[in-house]
Structure formats: structure tokens, C-alpha cells
Amino acid sequence: MSQRELTFAQAINEAFVEAMTQDENVYVIGEGVPDPKGIFGTTLGLREKFGSKRVLDMPVAENGMTGVAIGSALMGMRPVLTHQRVDFALLAMDQMVNQAAKWHYMFGGQLAVPLVIRLIIGRGWGQGPQHSQSLQSWFAHVPGLKVVMPTTPHDAKGLLLSSIRDNNPVIFLEHRWLHNVTGSVPIENYSVPLGRARVAREGKDLTIVSTSYMTLEALRTAQWLELQGIETEVIDLRSLRPLDTETILNSVKKTGRLLVTDTSWQAYGASAEILAVATEQAFSHLKCAPCRVALPDAPTPTSHAVAQYYYPRAVDLYRKACEMLTLPFENPEEPLSSTQLDVPDKSFTGPF
The missing domain is CATH 3.40.50.920 (Rossmann fold)
Known part of the structure; x- marks a missing residue:
């Protein structure tokens, strides 16, 4: 496959463009999604390309809007709901755990909830106890939810496409320190299967x-x-x-x-x-x-x-x-390390 260098954020954005072009049932919703900064750059330009009916901002009502997304998924849509912090999604745990994760099981496989919930995790910039948690183990504990955590731009695009096309609810976790990491991403269409390390x-x-x-x-x-x-x-x-x-x-x-x-x-x-x-x-x-x-x-x-x-x-x-390994330990040299506290190490620029 032909390759080019993209950032993690650009790869996410490209996955959205591809998925929304191929399937008109895919729509994106979340607080700040149409904002010029576009969730760390991942949703930039989507409203201009696909219109306000498929790229929507949402009120500060996480539980209610997650319920709306679940309802639309039950009716055949493929929503991608974004919370700018995983902590905000805690207000919607009832909808995710008691509703989205259970419908397929409770109705004998007759119903599906093809919903992706993007959650931003990780440290940085003084976000503190209520804005920088990594709660993936909580979601992974629940049968009926798939939990995805990409590291590279290649996997960010490929896994997001697979998540959108999956008929199960998928929790898609992005670490905020990864959005500017660069790596090779194929020009041709591809996807990365869920559940494969x-x-x-x-x-x-x-x-x-x-x-x-x-x-x-x-x-x-x-x-x-x-x-x-x-x-x-x-x-x-x-x-x-x-x-x-x-x-x-x-x-x-x-x-x-x-x-x-x-x-x-x-x-x-x-x-x-x-x-x-x-x-x-x-x-x-x-x-x-x-x-x-x-x-x-x-x-x-x-x-x-x-x-x-x-x-x-x-x-x-x-x-x-x-x-x-019973080896002697000495502090290793760390070239290119950041001179600022709590920001990504400058040596982590990719590709990996």
C-alpha cells in the first residue's frame, strides 16, 4: 500500500470523512464537535463537508444525548458520540451500561446498537482529578461493550472505521498526548479488526x-x-x-x-x-x-x-x-525530553 505521514488527529478526521462518505447513516455529535478547534483537530471541516444535520453540537446533557444516540442507532443510524473527557461520560453510565450494552442480549439478537462513543483520556495541562482519568477498565468490565485504545495514526483510522461499521456499541478511547504523534497511514482503503493486538x-x-x-x-x-x-x-x-x-x-x-x-x-x-x-x-x-x-x-x-x-x-x-531480569539499574539518558512539566516528551513524534 502507498503510505504518507499523518498525525493521529488527522487520521481520525480522515476516518470520519471516509465513513460518512460511504454511509449516509453515519453522523457525528458531541460538545464542541463543530467548533473551529474540532476536538483536538479530529472533527475539523466535517460540518462544511457533510452539513449541520450530520455534524452536530450538543447541549451539556450527557445522559440525555447518549440516550438520543442509542435511540437513533436502534432505528438504523450509526452515531459517533464524542465526550471531550472520559469524566463527562460518567453522567451517561446508565445509558451506556444499562441500555446500549444490553439491548442485543435482552431482545435475543433481534436489535443492535451500532454506536461509537469517543472518549478522551489521559494526563496533561493541569486537568486534575475530574478531567484526566483513564477509566477503560470500568467499561471493559461490562459485557456488551467493546473497548478500543489505538496508539498509532494507522490504528486510529483503521480501528475507528471498524468501530463505526461494527453492530455493537464501541467505547473508543483516545489519549490526549497521542493526537500530535505522526505515523504512516495507507492512502488506500483499509481497516484494523477489533480485538487483535x-x-x-x-x-x-x-x-x-x-x-x-x-x-x-x-x-x-x-x-x-x-x-x-x-x-x-x-x-x-x-x-x-x-x-x-x-x-x-x-x-x-x-x-x-x-x-x-x-x-x-x-x-x-x-x-x-x-x-x-x-x-x-x-x-x-x-x-x-x-x-x-x-x-x-x-x-x-x-x-x-x-x-x-x-x-x-x-x-x-x-x-x-x-x-x-536481575540487571543493574542506572538512570538512562533521556535526550530531547521536554523542558516543561506535564506535556508530551518531544522525542515521541513518530512514526512507530
Whole structure:
């Protein structure tokens, strides 16, 4: 396929254009969707191209508008509802968990809810405890919801197209630090299947399973470990539900060591589920106890100064990996790191 470089945000925007051009039942709604800034640039130009009846702003009534989207999906539309923060969607948990996730089951497969709900997660810019959470484990706990977390521009476009075309409700989570990451995206039409992880880097000594932005930190960790002669396999999970257990288990059986890193809290999180899968189904292959690196058990901070100690980075993964491999730990050099607190590292520009 012919390739070109796009940002994560441009890839999302291109997916919208393609989906809305191919299917007139697709429409986009959300607070700020038609705004000139367009949800980090992801919805720019859509209203001009497709009109105000298919690209809609919405009132600050998350529960009600999610209900409207579910109703339209039941009637054959394919809505994409955007909440600029995952925290705002908490007001619509009843609609997502008790309605969207249940209709297909309760009516014996006769009804479908082809709804995509885009949620922005992650840290940055002093958003604090009510605006910077990563709640993917909460959604993944609910049967009937699919949960997707792309990392690269290629996967952002491909997974969004698959999500829009899927007949099930899909929770589509985008980390705010990824929107300006660049990468290769095919010019030709393509899609990425839901529920299939990506081996971002192959190795034989250690498996790191990562979600969303933490995949970039995992790849940097793998580079540092390579300097010590360690070949690290990095698995970008891409979907929490369905979970690609086959790819995880195949890697663990090969390396014998598992380190999981997630953008959310460590306690009761996605990382715990992955460790459980590995210990239940590949225990005899493990050479040491599997480990996790995720958020500490406290609300997300507002202070930039506190945030730099709260959120794990590559150095934290590297320290844990050295413990697992009984290697000496020394703080690695971090060239191109940002001089500002709580903003993306400048070296993470892609492609990955």
C-alpha cells in the first residue's frame, strides 16, 4: 500500500470523512464537535463537508444525548458520540451500561446498537482529578461493550472505521498526548479488526504488554534494554474487549517474563486482568513473577509538579524490567525530553 505521514488527529478526521462518505447513516455529535478547534483537530471541516444535520453540537446533557444516540442507532443510524473527557461520560453510565450494552442480549439478537462513543483520556495541562482519568477498565468490565485504545495514526483510522461499521456499541478511547504523534497511514482503503493486538517490537527475553500512550513509553524502555543485550517484545494491546489473549500468551510462553503497563490505576485494572490471564494459562512458562506499572492508588493530580511523580514513564518501566531480569539499574539518558512539566516528551513524534 502507498503510505504518507499523518498525525493521529488527522487520521481520525480522515476516518470520519471516509465513513460518512460511504454511509449516509453515519453522523457525528458531541460538545464542541463543530467548533473551529474540532476536538483536538479530529472533527475539523466535517460540518462544511457533510452539513449541520450530520455534524452536530450538543447541549451539556450527557445522559440525555447518549440516550438520543442509542435511540437513533436502534432505528438504523450509526452515531459517533464524542465526550471531550472520559469524566463527562460518567453522567451517561446508565445509558451506556444499562441500555446500549444490553439491548442485543435482552431482545435475543433481534436489535443492535451500532454506536461509537469517543472518549478522551489521559494526563496533561493541569486537568486534575475530574478531567484526566483513564477509566477503560470500568467499561471493559461490562459485557456488551467493546473497548478500543489505538496508539498509532494507522490504528486510529483503521480501528475507528471498524468501530463505526461494527453492530455493537464501541467505547473508543483516545489519549490526549497521542493526537500530535505522526505515523504512516495507507492512502488506500483499509481497516484494523477489533480485538487483535499488535506486536510493536519482537523480542525473546521480556514481554511488555501496553495500552495506548504507554506503548510509546514501552518502546523507549525496549531501546534502553537493548543496550544491555535484552530483546524485548512489546505488545500494543489496541483492544481491551475483545482481549487478544492468544497474542499475549504466545509472547509470554516465548519470553517467560511479563511486564504490563496501563494508563490507568494499577488496582483492579486492565493490568490485573492481563496478569490473571498469563498466570492462569501460562504459569509453567513464567521464569519470574509477572509485574505491573500503572498509576498509584490516588486521584489524578492537578499540580504539574506532582504529576511528574504520579504518572509512570519509560524510566519506571526500565527500573522494573531490570529488577525482573536481575540487571543493574542506572538512570538512562533521556535526550530531547521536554523542558516543561506535564506535556508530551518531544522525542515521541513518530512514526512507530
